[in-house]
Amino acid sequence: MKKQVSQKLLDLVEKDKEHSCAGYGPDHVCVRAAGVADLPTEFGHFNIVAFWNNRDEKDHIAIVHGEVVGLENVPVRLHSECLTGDALGSLRCDCRDQLKVSLQRIAEEPLGIVLYLRQEGRGIGLLNKIRAYQLQDGGLDTVEANLALGFRDDERDFAVAAHMLHSLGIKSVRLMTNNPKKVDELRQYQINVVERLPHIIPPNEHNRFYLETKSRRSGHWIDFEGHPHLPEQADGVQVAGMASTDAE
Ligand SMILES: [Zn+2]
Numbered sequence: 188m189k190k191q192v193s194q195k196l197l198d199l200v201e202k203d204k205e206h207s208c209a210g211y212g213p214d215h216v217c218v219r220a221a222g223v224a225d226l227p228t229e230f231g232h233f234n235i236v237a238f239w240n241n242r243d244e245k246d247h248i249a250i251v252h253g254e255v256v257g258l259e260n261v262p263v264r265l266h267s268e269c270l271t272g273d274a275l276g277s278l279r280c281d282c283r284d285q286l287k288v289s290l291q292r293i294a295e296e297p298l299g300i301v302l303y304l305r306q307e308g309r310g311i312g313l314l315n316k317i318r319a320y321q322l323q324d325g326g327l328d329t330v331e332a333n334l335a336l337g338f339r340d341d342e343r344d345f346a347v348a349a350h351m352l353h354s355l356g357i358k359s360v361r362l363m364t365n366n367p368k369k370v371d372e373l374r375q376y377q378i379n380v381v382e383r384l385p386h387i388i389p390p391n392e393h394n395r396f397y398l399e400t401k402s403r404r405s406g407h408w409i410d411f412e413g414h415p416h417l418p419e420q421a422d423g424v425q426v427a428g429m430a431s432t433d434a435e
């Protein structure tokens with residue numbers, strides 16, 4: 188069966204073999220598109236682009252719907268990796284629902300991108316996230332636990348995301364976010380954010396579980412012993428008719 192892979196993305200991977208630049212952000216991170224493949228999913232049909240970077244072994248991913256290379260006004264969602272939520276369905280956070288809704292939403296647009304950023308646990312890594320959970324189980328909240336482990340509350344940086352968008356030739360983005368701070372962070376890296384698309388989803392059969400979970404667990408970010416939790420994504424989705432759970 189013929190796989191649907193964008194020729195422009197294949198060309199980008201070829202061209203990026205030679206790419207080198209001064210890098211973005213305080214760590215001078217530089218990325219190269221290093222592979223692209225067809226990716227049919229239960230949410231829609233995508234191409235997946237893997238990016239190599241010059242700083243660590245983390246392989247960041249762009250999940251691309253439609254032909255986006257070189258275009259303006261491209262809908263973009265940034266998702267920070269959460270293994271426990273995304274893959275295991277952990278209910279300590281709602282990352283999996285957010286990712287699902289993002290992919291569904293982008294798949295409904297003519298084109299768009301979900302950047303899947305490997306900054307697990309607000310940037311502190313999986314092992315430290317589990318250690319922070321352990322401290323939370325013992326009574327600390329998320330912020331206290333991160334500080335106790337010697338981290339700032341949020342170690343994330345969006346330099347990689349900005350470079351990935353520039354690599355993809357995206358001229359301007361419509362950022363799918365409920366968090367205006369995210370817009371500012373990308374603009375710092377010369378990403379032209381022309382519009383903020385509120386991440387509001389109409390209730391339907393696909394997010395019924397999300398709604399049910401939210402309503403069953405009212406006080407979503409309070410655990411059973413009453414400790415507050417910060418959401419792991421920088422901004423949450425809003426479902427029409429439901430109260431916001433944004434970290435704003
Ligand atoms: Zn570079």
Ligand SMILES: [Zn+2]
Nearest residue numbers: 269272280282
């Ligand atoms: Zn999570």
